[in-house]
Amino acid sequence: MDTGLIIYTAAFGLILIGSTGIVLSTHLLRIIFGIALLEAGANLLLLLATFREGSSAPIIVDGRIPAAMADPVPQALVLTAIVIGVGILALALSLALRVQRAYGTLDIREVRQRLEQDIADEAGIELSSSSDAPHAVVSRQDGPA
Amino acid sequence: MNKLVLLVALPLITAFLLPVINRVSEFAGRWTGPLILLITSALGISLWSQLGNNAVAIELGGFRPPLGIALYADQMAILFAVGTSLGTLLLWPNVGEDRVRQSTLALILAASGSGLALSGDLFNIYVFYELVAVVSYGLIATQASSGSYAATLRYLVVSSFGAAMALIGIALVYQATGTLNLAQLAQLAPTRLNNTQGLAAFVLMLIGFGVKAELFPVNTWVPEVYATAPTRISGLLAGVVSKLALLIIVRLLVLVFHQPEALTVMLVLGIMGVITGELAAWRARDFKRMIAFSSIGQLGIMFIAFSIPGKAGIFAGLAVALHHLVVKPALFLLAERWSGSLSKLAGAAKASPLAAALFILLALSLIGVPPLPGFWAKLLVLVELSEQAQPLYYLGAFVILAGAALEANYLFRVASRFYHTEEGQTAPAAHRMPELATASLLGAALVASVFVLTPLSAQIEGIATQAADAAQYIQTVNPEALP
Amino acid sequence: MRRLSSALFLLGLGLLIAAIFQTMEFASVAPIAGQAINAVAAEQVGAANFVTSVVLAYRGFDTLLELTILFTAATAGGLVLGKPRAGASHDPDSGFILRAGADLFFPLLLVVGLYIILHGHLTPGGGFQGGVILASAFFIPILARPSTTMDHRRISMIEGFAGASFILIGLLAMLGGKEFLTPLLARGELGALLSAGSLPLLYIAVGLKVGSELAGLLAQLSETEASD
Numbered sequence: 001m002d003t004g005l006i007i008y009t010a011a012f013g014l015i016l017i018g019s020t021g022i023v024l025s026t027h028l029l030r031i032i033f034g035i036a037l038l039e040a041g042a043n044l045l046l047l048l049a050t051f052r053e054g055s056s057a058p059i060i061v062d063g064r065i066p067a068a069m070a071d072p073v074p075q076a077l078v079l080t081a082i083v084i085g086v087g088i089l090a091l092a093l094s095l096a097l098r099v100q101r102a103y104g105t106l107d108i109r110e111v112r113q114r115l116e117q118d119i120a121d122e123a124g125i126e127l128s129s130s131s132d133a134p135h136a137v138v139s140r141q142d143g144p145a
Numbered sequence: 146m147n148k149l150v151l152l153v154a155l156p157l158i159t160a161f162l163l164p165v166i167n168r169v170s171e172f173a174g175r176w177t178g179p180l181i182l183l184i185t186s187a188l189g190i191s192l193w194s195q196l197g198n199n200a201v202a203i204e205l206g207g208f209r210p211p212l213g214i215a216l217y218a219d220q221m222a223i224l225f226a227v228g229t230s231l232g233t234l235l236l237w238p239n240v241g242e243d244r245v246r247q248s249t250l251a252l253i254l255a256a257s258g259s260g261l262a263l264s265g266d267l268f269n270i271y272v273f274y275e276l277v278a279v280v281s282y283g284l285i286a287t288q289a290s291s292g293s294y295a296a297t298l299r300y301l302v303v304s305s306f307g308a309a310m311a312l313i314g315i316a317l318v319y320q321a322t323g324t325l326n327l328a329q330l331a332q333l334a335p336t337r338l339n340n341t342q343g344l345a346a347f348v349l350m351l352i353g354f355g356v357k358a359e360l361f362p363v364n365t366w367v368p369e370v371y372a373t374a375p376t377r378i379s380g381l382l383a384g385v386v387s388k389l390a391l392l393i394i395v396r397l398l399v400l401v402f403h404q405p406e407a408l409t410v411m412l413v414l415g416i417m418g419v420i421t422g423e424l425a426a427w428r429a430r431d432f433k434r435m436i437a438f439s440s441i442g443q444l445g446i447m448f449i450a451f452s453i454p455g456k457a458g459i460f461a462g463l464a465v466a467l468h469h470l471v472v473k474p475a476l477f478l479l480a481e482r483w484s485g486s487l488s489k490l491a492g493a494a495k496a497s498p499l500a501a502a503l504f505i506l507l508a509l510s511l512i513g514v515p516p517l518p519g520f521w522a523k524l525l526v527l528v529e530l531s532e533q534a535q536p537l538y539y540l541g542a543f544v545i546l547a548g549a550a551l552e553a554n555y556l557f558r559v560a561s562r563f564y565h566t567e568e569g570q571t572a573p574a575a576h577r578m579p580e581l582a583t584a585s586l587l588g589a590a591l592v593a594s595v596f597v598l599t600p601l602s603a604q605i606e607g608i609a610t611q612a613a614d615a616a617q618y619i620q621t622v623n624p625e626a627l628p
Numbered sequence: 629m630r631r632l633s634s635a636l637f638l639l640g641l642g643l644l645i646a647a648i649f650q651t652m653e654f655a656s657v658a659p660i661a662g663q664a665i666n667a668v669a670a671e672q673v674g675a676a677n678f679v680t681s682v683v684l685a686y687r688g689f690d691t692l693l694e695l696t697i698l699f700t701a702a703t704a705g706g707l708v709l710g711k712p713r714a715g716a717s718h719d720p721d722s723g724f725i726l727r728a729g730a731d732l733f734f735p736l737l738l739v740v741g742l743y744i745i746l747h748g749h750l751t752p753g754g755g756f757q758g759g760v761i762l763a764s765a766f767f768i769p770i771l772a773r774p775s776t777t778m779d780h781r782r783i784s785m786i787e788g789f790a791g792a793s794f795i796l797i798g799l800l801a802m803l804g805g806k807e808f809l810t811p812l813l814a815r816g817e818l819g820a821l822l823s824a825g826s827l828p829l830l831y832i833a834v835g836l837k838v839g840s841e842l843a844g845l846l847a848q849l850s851e852t853e854a855s856d
Binding site for chain 1: 756
Binding site for chain 2: 644647648657658659660661662663664665668672685686687688689690692693694696697699700701703704706707708710781784785787788789791792795796798799801802806807808809810811
């Protein structure tokens with residue numbers, strides 16, 4: 001099979017798996033892993049944008065210039081994108097640590113509930129339904145936007 | 146003119162050295178940040194006057210685009226660059242104890258905002274956008290409350306998802322054209338991007354850059370973040386950063402994506418934004434979230450305006466954007482003391498009469514009551530919408546009018562509470578001097594603009610005409626000839 | 629309700645991606661910038677590794693911003709994580725194998741990291757990759773012996789000066805009348821260690837900054853309070 005096709009499938013697969021993880025997961029760490037996978041897929045796609053089969057690295061070794069050199073620009077772009085991803089991931093994990101310490105849980109349904117409760121408490125308003133009721137989470141999802 | 150890059154480099158190098166400066170002298174550590182921002186803003190204003198009606202491009206590193214990165218400064222770009230520096234200076238954060246880190250983050254926000262407005266390379270825009278995102282995560286988290294951590298994390302997840310989508314869009318564009326320079330993309334767009342791939346790339350980038358612009362449906366983070374962040378940071382994010390994100394989308398529309406479907410997508414999402422934002426604001430029961438939802442509605446109006454093709458759309462959208470840039474931070478500054486439930490605001494007029502009067506002024510301008518500039522901006526949008534042929538634009542006009550009616554209702558519901566004392570309820574505390582002073586300054590600017598409306602309008606129209614001129618962009622940047 | 633809307637959203641995304649997949653042509657367009665860079669980079673910049681010339685010369689501005697993102701993430705992380713917990717330096721040491729391994733690895737990692745940084749313009753690698761290795765070199769001993777705490781003051785000083793020197797080298801070009809981040813100094817002989825002008829200096833700054841930043845961030849993560 002064509003190498004490009006295989007790697008394209010891999011990139012799109014990573015993107016889909018990452019997106020699914022972010023959208024459907026309920027555990028914060030799994031969502032963060034989903035972000036990492038999604039970014040990996042996007043980086044791979046960027047690298048493949050100007051992929052040419054049979055080209056070699058754009059480096060001059062021992063004075064020999066390779067015949068067909070790959071495009072160096074996406075490699076530099078992906079370098080930047082990976083470092084950005086690492087920075088954001090580190091920050092996300094720090095925040096998850098503090099959220100865990102504050103709320104005692106990493107289940108995003110409970111975190112969202114506690115967040116609403118915190119905002120309501122700070123503003124001094126009462127939530128429409130009791131926060132102990134199990135259906136409270138569902139009713140709040142139908143909120144605006 | 147290559148001093149333009151100092152708008153980015155100067156706050157950046159100060160941010161890097163701030164921890165060291167702070168160790169040497171705490172006084173210097175406290176005041177270096179605002180001083181540097183003052184210098185940067187002054188530099189920006191002097192460059193703006195030097196620029197006049199022209200546009201200029203800078204080749205970073207001395208390499209001609211598309212090999213290198215180009216910065217492009219037309220009036221709109223410099224306007225927003227200076228606006229970011231001034232806004233950060235006016236809304237300088239002052240929460241809690243860790244002053245050094247906050248000042249560092251604020252300086253980086255000013256630098257990255259200016260760079261975002263000035264950049265002329267697609268991937269450079271993406272990196273600046275991510276920088277603004279990370280800085281805003283840090284600034285929101287300075288509140289150090291459990292709510293702010295959770296809200297920041299939610300914002301991070303949505304924003305990272307959007308950023309990955311934008312990166313995929315950039316990959317698609319690069320795959321179709323082979324270049325990242327906006328001027329060359331403008332040259333290649335009619336032949337290479339006028340297809341499904343181009344539209345898909347635009348939609349992905351719209352989702353990505355639309356997170357900060359509070360686009361529907363990636364604006365789920367807005368109420369939580371604005372409710373838990375420090376009020377000055379909320380003002381900065383809602384007022385300044387959202388406009389920067391919108392600016393990028395407008396540039397992409399003018400230069401790269403000329404398909405009418407792209408405008409239709411923006412129109413539909415803008416209409417949804419106005420509907421959901423205004424309805425949610427109407428139902429809100431605390432002050433901060435009310436103005437947060439209202440800003441979603443206002444940004445929806447801007448999206449509707451920018452979806453009108455040609456210079457007319459940019460003129461109308463720019464008018465609404467500049468108006469919102471002044472009003473929203475002022476509202477958030479007033480929210481500092483009024484951040485509680487709406488029912489607790491009874492009798493606030495007795496405690497801070499100036500603030501109550503300011504609120505009424507801002508509310509009137511937001512709804513669109515003459516002779517305030519908000520009226521003129523909304524009128525411009527409605528007039529341009531009515532001149533379009535497609536029926537969807539009429540729906541947009543109707544939605545904006547309905548939104549204005551809702552705004553009038555919920556804003557005056559709050560305002561009437563100020564002047565209505567209730568038994569057994571203590572009024573909220575009076576506003577502190579810094580917030581009140583800055584809010585009054587913004588309110589005064591609003592009133593002053595009423596008197597200079599005609600020349601101001603002509604100026605903005607000039608900015609819009611220049612921004613809509615793709616041919617001039619290509620000529621100014623002057624990239625290498627296409628192979 | 630939420631699961632339904634999420635599933636619908638994913639379906640829409642999947643369809644969008646399938647549409648892109650179908651219409652996309654592989655390897656159809658020649659990269660304009662890439663081909664031009666491959667042709668002229670050797671004479672213009674003088675680095676044997678063309679990717680380095682893109683990262684530091686042609687797109688040096690992007691690299692500066694990337695550094696800033698890492699710096700911002702570390703600063704924000706420090707803000708979020710707060711003060712280290714009291715008992716952090718009294719954690720028990722790891723077992724003998726880990727301690728001996730850490731002691732063995734430290735000089736090796738240091739040498740490899742510095743090598744990769746210094747040869748960034750000749751072979752694949754550079755400041756970021758080498759910086760990460762340096763960060764692990766300084767962090768692994770802390771993992772093995774938690775009683776050796778990281779000196780955060782020194783780290784923030786190295787961070788600050790390294791980042792500022794990157795910008796300073798860029799600004800120095802402006803003093804000479806050229807644009808920001810124009811490569812300076814003599815280009816030298818292609819393939820020699822001392823070539824490509826100011827590029828190795830930039831990469832050293834990058835490597836030091838990334839190394840100190842990541843080491844500091846990792847140390848803060850390990851020192852912060854564990855949940856009960």
